[in-house]
C-alpha cells in the first residue's frame with residue numbers, strides 16, 4: 471500500500487464524513503475540496519495557536535459552506551461582478567449552511583458549538599459582514615479562526631477567473647483585510663503558521 475503524504479492522510483476521513491452527510495458534494499468537487507482543506511487549516515490553527523476548540527473548528531470548517539449547494543453553479547462560478555439578486559443568494563449561504571447542518575447532523579457530538587461558527591463565518595471584524603453584521607469580538611472566536619482558514623484556502627485555490635495565489639501573495643492580501651474582514655489580532659498570531667500550510671510543512 472503506498473504511503474500517503476501527511477495532507478492526504480488527514481484529508482481522507484473528512485472526505486468520507488462529508489460524503490455521508492452531504493452526498494450532493496460529489497457533484498461540486500471544488501466545494502468538497504475547499505471544505506476539506508478549510509477543515510484541516512482551521513483545525514491546525516486552533517491546535518497550534520491554542521485558541522478555540524480544534525474539533526469544533528474541524529467540523530465547522532468541513533460544513534461551513536454546504537449552504538452553497540443551494541446556490542446555482544452559474545452564480546458561484548461567475549467571474550464578473552454579481553447582480554443584486556445573485557448577491558442576495560450568496561449572502562444567504564451561511565444561514566442555509568446553518569439550517570442544513572442543524573437538520574442533517576442532528577446528534578453529532580458538539581453540534582451546538584459547531585453551528586455558531588458555521589453561521590458566522592462571513593461576519594467581518596468591522597461589522598460589514600453577513601448575515602448579522604456582527605462586529606469585533608461579538609463574532610464568535612471560532613468563526614473568526616474559521617474565517618482565516620476559509621480566506622487563506624480561497625486565495626490559494628484556483629478560480630475560474632484567476633490562477634491560485636502563492637502563500638506570500640495570499641498573506642499580503644489577508645494583511646490588507648486584517649481589521650476589516652479579518653480579526654487583526656488573530657491574523658498576526660496566525661500569519662507565520664499560514665505561511666507554512668500550503669507547503670504541507672505542518
Ligand SMILES: [Fe+2]
Pocket residue numbers: 534535563564591592
Ligand atoms: Fe462561505
